[in-house]
Amino acid sequence: MARMATTRRVAVSTAGAWLAGFLIFFPILWMILASFKTELEAFAIPPSFLFFHWTLENYATVQERSDYLHHALNSIIIAGGSTLIALLIAVPAAWSMAFSPTKRTKDILLWMLSTKMMPPVGVLVPIYLIFKTVGLLDSRIGLVFILCLGNLPIVIWMLFTYFKEIPRDILEAARMDGATIGRELVYVLTPMAIPGLASTLLLNLILAWNEAFWTLNLSTSEAAPLTVFIASYSSPEGLFWAKLSAASTLAIAPILVLGWFSQKQLVRGLTFGAVK
């Protein structure tokens, strides 16, 4: 009896998980499907699910009209660069706050988070003007800089919580075992911090890759990443669903692939500390 009840419960929750997963994935699936439709079919009501005339024409048009590779390269540089710089700043910051906290550590952490509470549009004008004066408009450096600053509080918070999870006893055991600070770092701390570092890196990459507010407002062509590339299909001559979908599919493909291959790492990172 009990076993049957558990089996049924497992079956129900499995079905529930699949359903939830499908619901979450559906918009992406729909977008991918739409990218293979003609503009007419993309609008058709009732919509056709699988039985439509599959075409690659949207991809061809998109590639012809705008330089995908140029934007993709910008995205890689901007997301990658801002993530790396954020990590370089955040690792020592989170480190010192986790391992030698002072009376002000809590306040500093809260202050950092509070900067994320202000809507970015509130500072758009001053930042735009500063960028214009300094000549950073439509430059990769400028975008790397602004995204790095924007994500820094979150990166520091995440790393701080990961580092806090590393038990002090283990570091002391390493000291008793005769490890110098350097060797403690190499043999004990880094291996223990890697899951946390990796998931922070991945999450930040995804956030930066998808960031649309600053990239849309501060770049036009030279430095424009994939977000700008997508947005360009929702303008001048009206909305082109199929082409927009093709552009979006192209834009999220790299990050989707990255996410797929690192899902184990991501999940472990996101649930780190929850499961002992």
Add this chain to the structure above:
Amino acid sequence: MGQITLQGVQKAFGPVHIIKGADLDIADGSFVVFVGPSGCGKTTLLRLIAGLEDVTDGRILIDGKNVVAVPPAKRGLSMVFQSYALYPHMSVRGNIGFGLKMAGLAKDEINRKVEAAAATLNLTPYLDRKPRELSGGQRQRVAIGRAIVREPKGFLFDEPLSNLDAALRVQMRIEVTRLQKQLGTTAIYVTHDQVEAMTMADKIVVLNAGKIEQYGSPLELYEKPANLFVAGFIGSPKMNFVTGESALQRGAATIGVRPEHLKIERDGAGGWPGTIAVAEHLGSDTFLYVDAGPLGMLTARYIGELSLHAGDRVSLVPDPARIHRFNEAGNAIRG
């Protein structure tokens, strides 16, 4: 060799004095247990000896050499933590061998020593497992393996068995004692389990609020407690304390009698009369909690079964040779 001496060791965290001057002489090869109530500074004292904490004042000598400025690893001591503190990403082999690797030993020598240590602790089948794949007792053994493999001058244990269940604790207690005798290495062991203290120790240090109340063999502490605190702390159930007339008659402010030294008489006129409030029958022992009126609650222990029950009137007669006398200040009066 592993002779450890503390001379006037003090420790303050900011304005708070935690260790208020500890003097101690630990002979090479002996097993010394620190006991005391929670928060009395046992862990702090152990960490001072380990070098994980700096002394505020005083000297710590290991084999006659002052080590207060020597970093932990160079003191030649190894420590077993309450939380085990194993390196989660290393195998059992890696965990046990880490200290040797840091000391720069050759690979095959490390392997030889690790395998010898693992054999002593019955860990050989688990050498390639990660700590998370081990049971609590096995993890504890790995932690002990990590300590013994370095052949230190002394072991420091901080409540190493407190995370284990009762049965395993007894087994590990015996294993640790046997291992320490076999290796002949000085050991300092922190616990607040009295039974562990009494059974494992060659000598016990009773700590209270950062002060050493008494240092002696388990039987010395049991038979000749230096003061009220030690008298009340060592022994289970706790010693009975009686003040007033009975104490004054014997020239003391307080007298103490252990429950096992009270003779239970069913309707005797002598001694301390009272009514049984609770009777506990364990088969091997009978514990009586007796309401003795103005003397308060008294505990009596009888070896074996005694058919007395709550509500029965009894008289408790202290064994005159086993009465402990204490003065106003709470110190034992000898002679």
